[in-house]
Amino acid sequence: MTEHSRPVGLSLPIPILLGLAWLVPGLGHVLLGRRLRAGVFFLVVVVAFLLGIVFDGELVTPHPGDPLSYLATVASLGNGLLFLVARAVGLGQGVVTAAAYEFGNTFLLTAGMMNLLLVLDAHDIATGKKDW
Amino acid sequence: MLDHLSLMVLDALLIAVFFTFLWKRGRKERWLYFWKVFGALVVGAIVLGWVMYPFPRG
Numbered sequence: 001m002t003e004h005s006r007p008v009g010l011s012l013p014i015p016i017l018l019g020l021a022w023l024v025p026g027l028g029h030v031l032l033g034r035r036l037r038a039g040v041f042f043l044v045v046v047v048a049f050l051l052g053i054v055f056d057g058e059l060v061t062p063h064p065g066d067p068l069s070y071l072a073t074v075a076s077l078g079n080g081l082l083f084l085v086a087r088a089v090g091l092g093q094g095v096v097t098a099a100a101y102e103f104g105n106t107f108l109l110t111a112g113m114m115n116l117l118l119v120l121d122a123h124d125i126a127t128g129k130k131d132w
Numbered sequence: 133m134l135d136h137l138s139l140m141v142l143d144a145l146l147i148a149v150f151f152t153f154l155w156k157r158g159r160k161e162r163w164l165y166f167w168k169v170f171g172a173l174v175v176g177a178i179v180l181g182w183v184m185y186p187f188p189r190g
Contacts, residue, residue, distance in 0.1 A: 103143070
């Protein structure tokens with residue numbers, strides 16, 4: 001591979017690359033030149049996140065006395081910028097009485113965990129552990 | 133409003149697409165893997181639902 005065609009992501013410090021990968025689903029893969037996969041990942045994570053919001057799911061923050069909420073918080077934070085923006089505009093509060101509340105939670109947590117896996121995948125690509 | 137089965141299938145679909153593109157390359161390999169994961173999630177959830185059926189709530 002020539003210097004000209006070298007993906008931008010490979011010249012970034014790993015923590016910066018991983019931070020960007022966390023912030024926007026698929027951005028890490030775009031920067032590493034994996035555009036098709038990046039597009040699919042972006043679509044899947046964003047659709048899952050939006051479904052979670054539409055179905056009145058909760059973007060979990062720690063609840064005192066509920067240890068599992070800490071794990072759920074990690075998964076929710078995994079959504080990166082989506083989490084931050086949604087919380088900033090008051091979305092993702094969770095409506096416990098909504099019929100699809102649990103499914104909303106499932107979609108939101110699934111989206112966050114998928115994005116965290118994308119960060120790990122971007123790390124593997126950037127460090128040469130994965131060559132595609 | 134979608135019913136719970138449809139929502140579960142939709143979630144399974146998204147997860148199957150995600151893992152297919154995360155772990156597999158090549159068209160044929162991806163299709164095969166997608167159907168395996170998607171089928172396992174949907175059938176597994178339905179089977180688990182039936183297994184849990186005799187257990188009382190609460």
